[in-house]
Amino acid sequence: MKTIGYAAKDKTAPLAPFSFERRALRPNDVAMEILYCGVCHSDLHTVRNDWGGTVYPVVPGHEIVGRVTAVGSAVKTYKVGDNVAVGCMVDSCQDCDQCHAGEEQFCREGLTATYNSPDRISHENTYGGYSKHLVVREEFVLRVPDGLDLSRTGPILCAGITTYSPLRTWNVGPGSRVGVAGMGGLGHMAIKLAVGLGAHVTVLSRSPGKKKDAIDLGADAFLVTSDAEAMKVAADGFDLIIDTIPVKHDINPYMPLLDIDATICLVGQIGPLEELITPPVIFGRRRVAGSLIGGIRETQELLDFCARKNIMPECEVIRMDQINEAFERMEKSDVHYRFVIDMASLDVESAG
Missing domain, CATH: 3.40.50.720 (NAD(P)-binding Rossmann-like Domain)
Structure with missing residues (x-):
């Protein structure tokens, strides 16, 4: 699946439009159109290679809210049209004691991060949520409860x-x-x-x-x-x-x-x-x-809790082309708690 996003080509480059391919659906995959993506300080650290290990080009984003557009033949939980979310990880071994305990973030073989991480099967680098589309293993897709504001749900995931x-x-x-x-x-x-x-x-x-x-x-x-x-x-x-x-x-x-x-x-x-x-x-x-994020089960529990209690992050919604300015503001702590990108603003034409 051809899609578009914003990527950094090296640690000094601004984020810019980037065309790339999402994988074809595997039987247990869910495909989604991304509607909103939160902006985390980890995105900035990874783009700048502050922690080392960044593989370029890098498409950040792990606070993802979207709508299902297709499902693989073995998917049972989701259907086209469902509102869904993806957080900081998109895969794990699913077989170790930590995965069985619902603590996939501590997978003994290492989690597969939503971006800048090798896919467990293809070994290609993962690309994140600063993009139009995403393909994710079903077990790492979360249900967005009715009543949550989709434009403010992303930061709950990180x-x-x-x-x-x-x-x-x-x-x-x-x-x-x-x-x-x-x-x-x-x-x-x-x-x-x-x-x-x-x-x-x-x-x-x-x-x-x-x-x-x-x-x-x-x-x-x-x-x-x-x-x-x-x-x-x-x-x-x-x-x-x-x-x-x-x-x-x-x-x-x-x-x-x-x-x-x-x-x-x-x-x-x-x-x-x-x-x-x-x-x-x-x-x-x-x-x-x-403490490191939380497992999928606990993250779903949190989404449901936020829906019951009407707890939402304080967010400033931005356009995709404002991301470099948002990064500069984050470095100065000039943000009212969290930026969220409205992916409707991602211009298909400009990505080429």
């Missing part, structure tokens, strides 16, 4: 599941005391989801000026981490802190905020942190943990 999974792992519910560090794309979803689960939610920030936004998102409290007295009063006050800060930073000030046996979970920074000072960890049996 920013949403990245923060929901640790909330579920550490059994957050009514009475839980949750802190959220960082209030961008991930952080604002952590606030909304923790509130939706019934937790008492506090935003941790160095900037007092962000208090109104935090409360508007549903947070119960706001803690200024540069206020030594306030931090002292807040000691031992959290069961879980979700740390969504996406750059190298110091987690040591957060450790005394955790109660005994409590956890700080890192979901933002992939890379180094400032050196950990261990006494608060040892003397409080506190934990530093991490």
